[in-house]
Amino acid sequence: MRNVVGATGRSPLPSLMPILSDAQEEAMRLIAEAAARGLTLRLLGGLAVRMHSPSATHRVLARQYPDLDFASADKRAYKIEALMAELGYEPHKTFNLLNGDHRLLFFDPAHERQVDIFVGKFHMCHTIPFSLQRFTLDLFTLPLAELLLTKMQIVQMNEKDVRDLCALLLDHPFGEDDTETINLPHLAKLCADDWGLWKTVSLSVQKVRDFSDAYELEGEKKLTLVERLNVLRAALHETPKSLRWKARDAIGERVQWYELPEEVKRG
């Protein structure tokens, strides 16, 4: 899954074709079409986890993938809007008009699928910054550390989030870089600079530990999962914290440290 072309590299211009019914194939097509136009789209969410994690197809962790979620390091939303229109997607006009500086939403009515695109940064319960340099680490998805964080930062986790996290952690050890390992120093550093993110991720570690018991994972797999969660928990506590983190830590849980994204009725 390592990038061999590079986000700004030039692959041959793909031919325009109808929207594909297979979500993963369609995601890869979108990424390639974007790259051909100098745009860097990377997949995140459940489908991105499945592309990296064979365990996501394990009978106890398998799930549906009704939507495609992408991130763009490029803030030029108009270029993404033009691309999606060209590729046959219907924009959610009202939503994109009001939120297009940070989020875009498109529909594929034929396959009853919607495409969410985070523009410039990932902003949900917490904010995870994007950098073009990090976007070049993988050809199709956000790096594993960011994939893990986008799931771990969720305050109101649902069943699918826990399954995705279990799959991701089962198939990837923590390491010092991003080559099919979860870059622990990078992940821990982001958390060490943002007390709110650190707090939620710390709580999520425990949640995944608690809920993973409900899945009938084989003993060895369960052990692997628990060990990796322990590694993450230790790194979160041991990584030196920034001044900003320490200042926020003094306030603690007395002030809400997260945002709660709202459901959007999408027509």
Add this chain to the structure above:
Amino acid sequence: MSESTLFLRKATGLVRSWSVFDAFIYAFFSINLVTLGFYIISQMYFFEGGLIPALVISGIIILAEVVVYAGLIAVMPRAGGDYVWQSRILGGGLGFVLAVTGWWFILWLWTPLYADMLRHIFFVPLLGVLSLKDAALWFAGDANAFFLVCVLTAVFVTIIIALGMKTYARMQKFCFWVGNAGLLVVCLFLLLSNNDAFRAGLEANATKYFGAPPGVYEATLAAGEAAGAITPLMGGSLTAIFLAMPYLVFFNLWPNWGATLYGEVKGADDFRRNLQGMAWALIATTLLGVIFFLLVNKTITWDFYTKANAAYWSYRWGFSESAPPMGSVWPYPAMLAMFVTTNPFLQFVVLLAMSMWFFGWAGTVFLSSTRVIFAAAFDRLLPEAVATIEPRTRTPIWALALMIVPGLIVSALYVYNVANFASLTLASTLVIAVTYLGSTVAAILLPYTKKDLYEASPIAKYKVAGVPLITVAGVIFALFLVFLLYQWLLDPNALYGIGYSINENGYKNGTSLVFMGVMYLLAVIIYVGAKMYRKNQGVDLDLVYKEIPVE
């Protein structure tokens, strides 16, 4: 936060651009004491009802408006606010005509009014303190300078809207804290000083900065007396107090001004949060107004302040031929308060901080309106292009152009007083009040005509003696609006000058009636034209109005 619960979430959610606190600041600035408040209260020198009781009683009544709008927002938190509610509850034609006149066309008239406030609380006092007397007096009294400020206002507003909602919120928050810090200092000066110091300071500073002749204090009192200044700070009969309100609501009728933006506010379907945001803005502003004018009375004296205002406005309106002692310089109360010191640096810093009340608020002139234009365009009543943005800057250029270009034309009419256009100030409030009446009637009917929508909403549980709260509040506010409209339009006591006064001494303002009539006619023409055009395209707009717009 539960550690043992998993949640149900259908799709990736959205963190909306504005927090409840951002919406509170927008509401707080929309009933802006320093701009709208000082401006209109200065014109109210000829009323028999006390200012403070009028402020408090009208504030209490306007709480009913807050309940109505908080309820409507919670039921349908959509960009476009009044337009969406009225068109879905009362019907497309009425909804469109009332919404576009009150949220779009009449804002053209607000452009010169915002500019008038900008020149008097920013350019004139700051240039004066910088000892640029000629420049200060040019901005204060020259029509071309006034028009220049109209253009600058439009440019400034365009820029801050183009920066997007999040940047707007950050800028607004900065202005909120700095502006309030400035007001606190002004209040402290008023609290710790006395009338003797003010008199001495006025004589020194008004002469130095604006070339006022010696004896300006006494001369102002005499000029104000001659102009007929009578408005008391306290007291007055209940009737007299109510008669002051059609003027005063120019300032405090707008805690709901963010209503069209609530599609972009977090937790907008939470009735209590919406209610608290707007209600606290109204309560805080009312209290601030009461405290400030009590402090003015202590040091400047209410008598001097009212007479200075009477001298200024009676000359500006042409009722008096002799120029006021301070010339064309508006008696800006923060500036008068800072005259108790002769330290120009301190004066400059505090007056600059006070100007944040304008800069944090200025966007309100067009921002809310753009959402109404978008909503009408999404319903296909306006060309789709007006709901598009310039891709690189994400500026809604067409929606802004529809505000700015006519706004500058109306500004020219107002600034150069073509056909007595400068007499139309209160028409800016009347037309919006008509729009609010439409939304209020929609709110009254909502529980009965849109029963399913209402029952499924978070406001269904709020009742007064078995009657839906939104209906009760709606009736109270509707009665208030009908009272205001009666006073403005028929003006039986010859006080407001924007209608056809039934008082034989009253003003029959043909320009005002024609201007407002043309706006309603224009709205009807656009609606009928759009409906016919779409019908030819095979689009039935009546079906559009049966659907609640998507978020």
